[in-house]
Amino acid sequence: MAATQTQTLKNGTFPHGVHPPEHKEFSEDIPIEVVPTPSKVMLPLLQHVGAPSVPVVKAKDVVALGDMISKGGGFVSAPLHAPIAGKVLKTAVSTLPNARHVQVIPIKADGEQLEGQALFDDVLGGEWSYEGIDQRDPQEITDTIAACGIVGLGGAAFPTHVKYTRNDEKPVDTVLINGCECEPFLTPDYRVMLEAPRAVVAGALLVARAAGAETIIIGVENNKPRAVEVLKQAAAGTGVQIAVLKTKYPQGSEKQLITAVLKRETPLGGLPLDVGVAVSNVGTAAAIARAVLRGKPLTHRVVSVTGAGIREPKNLLAPIGISYQELVDFCGGLNASAARIVSGGPMMGFAFANLDAPITKGTSGVTVLTAKDVRKAEETACIRCGRCVDACPMGLVPTKIALASRAQDVDLTQRYHIMGCFECGCCTYICPASIPLVQLIRTGKAQVIASQRK
Amino acid sequence: MTEKTFDTVSDPGMETPVIHVSPSPHLADQALTTQRIMLDVVIGLLPVVGMALYVFRLYAVKQLAICIVSCLAAEALFARMRGRALPLKDFSALVTGIILALSLPGPAPWYVGVIASFVAIGIGKAIFGGIGMNIFNPAMVGRAFVMIAFASALAASGYQDVNSSVDAVTQATPLDTFKQTGAVAPLSALFFGLTNGSLGETSALACLIGGIYLCIRRSASWEIPAGVITAAVVLGGITNLVDMDSGWTVLHHLFGGSLLFGAFFIATDPCSSPLTPRGKFIFGLGVGGFVMLLRLFSGYPAGVMFAVLLMNSLTPLINRWTIPRPLGAQ
Numbered sequence: 001m002a003a004t005q006t007q008t009l010k011n012g013t014f015p016h017g018v019h020p021p022e023h024k025e026f027s028e029d030i031p032i033e034v035v036p037t038p039s040k041v042m043l044p045l046l047q048h049v050g051a052p053s054v055p056v057v058k059a060k061d062v063v064a065l066g067d068m069i070s071k072g073g074g075f076v077s078a079p080l081h082a083p084i085a086g087k088v089l090k091t092a093v094s095t096l097p098n099a100r101h102v103q104v105i106p107i108k109a110d111g112e113q114l115e116g117q118a119l120f121d122d123v124l125g126g127e128w129s130y131e132g133i134d135q136r137d138p139q140e141i142t143d144t145i146a147a148c149g150i151v152g153l154g155g156a157a158f159p160t161h162v163k164y165t166r167n168d169e170k171p172v173d174t175v176l177i178n179g180c181e182c183e184p185f186l187t188p189d190y191r192v193m194l195e196a197p198r199a200v201v202a203g204a205l206l207v208a209r210a211a212g213a214e215t216i217i218i219g220v221e222n223n224k225p226r227a228v229e230v231l232k233q234a235a236a237g238t239g240v241q242i243a244v245l246k247t248k249y250p251q252g253s254e255k256q257l258i259t260a261v262l263k264r265e266t267p268l269g270g271l272p273l274d275v276g277v278a279v280s281n282v283g284t285a286a287a288i289a290r291a292v293l294r295g296k297p298l299t300h301r302v303v304s305v306t307g308a309g310i311r312e313p314k315n316l317l318a319p320i321g322i323s324y325q326e327l328v329d330f331c332g333g334l335n336a337s338a339a340r341i342v343s344g345g346p347m348m349g350f351a352f353a354n355l356d357a358p359i360t361k362g363t364s365g366v367t368v369l370t371a372k373d374v375r376k377a378e379e380t381a382c383i384r385c386g387r388c389v390d391a392c393p394m395g396l397v398p399t400k401i402a403l404a405s406r407a408q409d410v411d412l413t414q415r416y417h418i419m420g421c422f423e424c425g426c427c428t429y430i431c432p433a434s435i436p437l438v439q440l441i442r443t444g445k446a447q448v449i450a451s452q453r454k
Numbered sequence: 455m456t457e458k459t460f461d462t463v464s465d466p467g468m469e470t471p472v473i474h475v476s477p478s479p480h481l482a483d484q485a486l487t488t489q490r491i492m493l494d495v496v497i498g499l500l501p502v503v504g505m506a507l508y509v510f511r512l513y514a515v516k517q518l519a520i521c522i523v524s525c526l527a528a529e530a531l532f533a534r535m536r537g538r539a540l541p542l543k544d545f546s547a548l549v550t551g552i553i554l555a556l557s558l559p560g561p562a563p564w565y566v567g568v569i570a571s572f573v574a575i576g577i578g579k580a581i582f583g584g585i586g587m588n589i590f591n592p593a594m595v596g597r598a599f600v601m602i603a604f605a606s607a608l609a610a611s612g613y614q615d616v617n618s619s620v621d622a623v624t625q626a627t628p629l630d631t632f633k634q635t636g637a638v639a640p641l642s643a644l645f646f647g648l649t650n651g652s653l654g655e656t657s658a659l660a661c662l663i664g665g666i667y668l669c670i671r672r673s674a675s676w677e678i679p680a681g682v683i684t685a686a687v688v689l690g691g692i693t694n695l696v697d698m699d700s701g702w703t704v705l706h707h708l709f710g711g712s713l714l715f716g717a718f719f720i721a722t723d724p725c726s727s728p729l730t731p732r733g734k735f736i737f738g739l740g741v742g743g744f745v746m747l748l749r750l751f752s753g754y755p756a757g758v759m760f761a762v763l764l765m766n767s768l769t770p771l772i773n774r775w776t777i778p779r780p781l782g783a784q
Contacts (some may be wrong), residue, residue, distance in 0.1 A: 020481050020483070255782065265782045266782050267782045267783075267784075268780055268782040269782075270782065334471050335471070336471055337471065339472070339473065340473060340474055340480055341473055346480040348478050349478060351476055351478070351480060352475060367480075369480055373480070373481060374474075374476075375482075380586075381583075381585050384724050384729055386724065390672075390731075393781070394780050394782075395778050395781050396780055400729065400773070417777075417780045420780040425478055425479030428479050429483055430486065433487075433488050438477065438478065439477040
């Protein structure tokens with residue numbers, strides 16, 4: 001690896017997008033706190049993109065922290081590991097915020113638990129050495145990532161080993177580590193960058209080694225200067241570059257990030273791999289470092305519990321499978337002004353009401369919005385002002401697609417490239433007529449898929 | 455939407471929050487509404503209205519009052535007939551009324567304004583299904599109707615009243631004078647607007663101030679006036695080169711007649727213009743091109759109305775031609 005000076009690339013950006021209020025102030029300055037071990041966790045068998053995992057434990061089995069409880073159900077899948085020590089209960093069904101009914105393995109806490117500072121040191125704290133990373137066997141790195149159940153922690157939860165497994169037909173020349181965190185309110189990635197920058201850099205070096213990538217760039221929006229500073233220090237002498245990007249939603253979307261940093265266009269319907277890039281979130285990078293360097297599976301993640309509807313907003317290191325209720329209670333409960341509870345951020349997150357549901361690997365936080373945040377006027381007619389066209393980061397014409405979907409005109413939606421939409425919500429955010437554009441486009445996509453099945 | 459009342463760890467006696475569920479995104483730009491866009495147009499029109507009041511005095515007061523009241527009344531009437539809630543709060547009828555008044559000659563009789571208003575709102579808009587559904591600019595539909603029905607009131611002579619106490623109205627309009635006699639109005643008079651014409655068209659300065667405000671607010675798309683002006687400059691320039699002796703220069707073409715008023719306030723009506731930036735520019739080029747064509751070769755000295763209506767009819771086609779290339783598409 002070239003030990004060149006850490007370079008800073010400045011002010012990259014992508015066309016279009018919007019500027020929603022950032023509202024990071026609720027939790028950005030609050031250090032990560034470790035949640036006390038809950039009495040019970042529930043682990044959904046499907047909490048990633050791909051095939052559900054297959055249980056390898058049965059009711060009444062005793063498991064220790066980190067024991068595998070289900071194995072991957074195929075190449076694009078990921079195993080699960082016990083985030084607490086305890087006893088396995090009977091398989092149950094739970095409804096996740098995305099409205100999917102999934103099978104879950106519940107574990108009741110029992111015996112001695114790793115808690116507090118010791119747990120923090122095990123997951124994010126302590127020393128992170130870069131030594132020997134460039135000598136490691138690439139195959140071994142991806143095998144460890146797969147065995148440790150690591151998936152993208154930015155939200156999509158795509159199994160990470162799939163991206164970095166060497167592929168001679170589509171080689172990866174650049175690894176992008178995504179520290180943009182463009183969703184309003186959320187701050188887990190920011191806290192990870194501040195509190196464990198060396199874990200992020202170590203993870204980046206590991207996946208670059210695995211994929212054989214020459215270039216490693218960490219992208220951070222320019223509203224997080226402290227994160228840029230600590231990452232620069234952590235990356236000194238490693239060749240890892242930091243790209244400071246303009247703060248604009250959705251900068252954290254992988255296609256927009258690739259455009260902003262590398263000026264490459266991911267083909268419509270294609271993957272970053274098609275342009276020689278692999279993208280992972282900073283939290284994922286830290287989890288990779290923990291897996292490969294410390295041999296620990298993915299059992300915990302950092303989540304923000306934030307918004308004006310929460311009494312005491314916090315950033316928490318929580319076991320995967322803990323219920324949303326316990327996170328909310330640990331943060332003092334809801335304010336009377338709470339109007340909407342969102343899993344994830346307010347632009348792409350899912351509003352839900354079943355707080356008994358467990359958090360998953362892809363849960364980046366809980367945002368509790370108030371009536372003031374979500375106030376929305378009644379829908380009026382489209383006046384074709386074109387603001388949605390100016391906002392769409394994919395260069396689509398949202399109003400045409402949405403109104404064609406409403407009229408169930410599948411051909412017209414496809415002529416306007418409906419499948420290029422990744423539902424970032426810019427158009428709906430900006431629409432002066434308050435038309436639920438994204439929702440209409442979602443239904444339109446379902447119509448397209450249904451028509452293709454025929 | 456489902457509702458669920460939460461009994462979380464809140465204080466006893468405290469109100470429990472009511473949680474709603476709805477699809478993402480959960481935030482909206484609350485400062486941006488259709489009403490606000492229309493209000494912007496009214497604000498942008500203020501310099502033009504002010505100049506009209508200054509130059510045409512009572513003529514302007516009368517025409518504005520007639521058209522605004524008639525448009526609002528027409529909107530209320532047609533909403534009632536369609537069994538809809540009163541939509542006056544979106545200001546669009548107010549905008550139509552002001553633009554219509556400003557596009558008429560001051561001395562036009564009262565019933566011209568009234569009829570134009572009812573046609574504008576009724577046939578221009580309500581018939582298509584109200585705001586957002588109309589394919590033609592409502593104010594121009596109204597004006598086109600009275601232009602044909604009351605040809606004399608809107609012909610060149612309709613602008614003139616030699617016995618008027620208001621100076622501007624005693625003269626012929628500059629475009630007409632040029633057409634008839636070849637006499638060229640001074641540029642400064644065209645720029646500041648101390649000439650005869652439709653109420654809103656005379657002052658290029660007022661149109662520029664209001665228009666630039668609209669473009670900065672993005673309540674009008676700059677691509678449209680840019681297209682109109684580009685076409686006018688190119689075609690005006692060619693005309694100049696062909697006929698070097700004419701005193702009517704490119705700047706006269708720009709500042710004279712209703713070119714700028716049309717470019718900034720009429721052609722930019724979002725409902726009847728294309729959606730994409732490229733489409734908007736093409737639309738602007740078309741409007742500018744037709745205006746110049748009509749000015750140079752037709753009997754109508756001012757062609758903005760016809761140019762806008764013609765291009766309105768091409769808008770769906772332009773939208774079809776200018777589907778943008780999505781990020782990553784071939």
